[in-house]
Amino acid sequence: MCLLKRGIRWCGRSSAIWKEFGTVVLLSLFIVAIGFQQSAVCALKCLLNEQKGSLLGKRRLTSQPTLVASSSTSSKKSKKKSTLDRAYSDAILTIKPEFAKLIAKREKNHEYRKYELRETVQRIWLYETAPTSAITHVMTTTRPKQPGEVNDPSGFGNDDFDKGLKDSKFGYPVLGLYKLDPPIRSGDMKTRFDISPPQGYLYAPKKLVEAIPLDSMEKLY
Structure with a gap:
């Protein structure tokens, strides 16, 4: 009986010891899990910061050539505009060939437009559209x-x-009306005077007005 009582007491003590040991183990695992979670969060933050830095670096590298190209393009355009002097006494207007013929026959004595040119305009160079595609009259x-x-x-x-x-x-x-002979073709407008056929109108470059004065043209009336 004594041995049996002692065995029961020992079993009770051992079960209590195992309970305490299990609690300690669970607490240890919980602490380890929390530490692992915090370290994982820190590692994730570091990885995100590195990715942001690399993306910013790539954006800076890719944006620099674009800025250089755009600035160089704008400088070229400004230089081109500044070198072409305009004569605001002369304007180049597009006109259909059938209306240019009516003006030459004196059947059309006004040229009508939706827009108003500068007050300084005294001469209008008539650029006939296709199939003529040339400045034919002034x-x-x-x-x-x-x-x-x-x-x-x-x-x-x-x-x-x-x-x-x-x-x-x-x-x-x-x-009054003057005829150009030969007319100025669209290709010659670009090569000789640095202008393209107008979309509506443009003011004539000075070198065009100086190169082909009115007294060198045939006066129709």
Whole structure:
């Protein structure tokens, strides 16, 4: 009986010891898990910072050539614009060939436009669109008229302009007309005078006006 009682007491003590040991083990594992989690978070933060730094470095490297290219392009454009002097007494306008023929026949005595040119314009160089694709005539003119001010039914389109039936709001009178012989083709405009066929109008470069004066052209009227 004594041995049995002692065995029971020893078993009770050992179970208590195992419970305490298990608690200690669980606490240790919990502490280790927390430490591992914190170290993992720190490692993840370091990795993210490294990736951000590498991305910023790549962006800086890729953006620098673009800035250099854009600045060089803009400087080239500004240099090109500054070297081309304009004669604001002369403008180059696009015109359809059929209307240029009417002006040459004196059947059209006003050239109508939606826009107003500078007050200094005295001559208009007529660039005929395809299939001609060339500057063929130069007309002398003065300040434009507005709807209701032409009062000349003999000219093509004058009545419609006076009645406000046209989209155009400015009518440039044809005071005189000169013919270029030979005409200035679109290719020659670029190679000789550094200009392209206008999209609407442009002011003539001085070297064009100086190279081909009116007295070198055939005066039609």
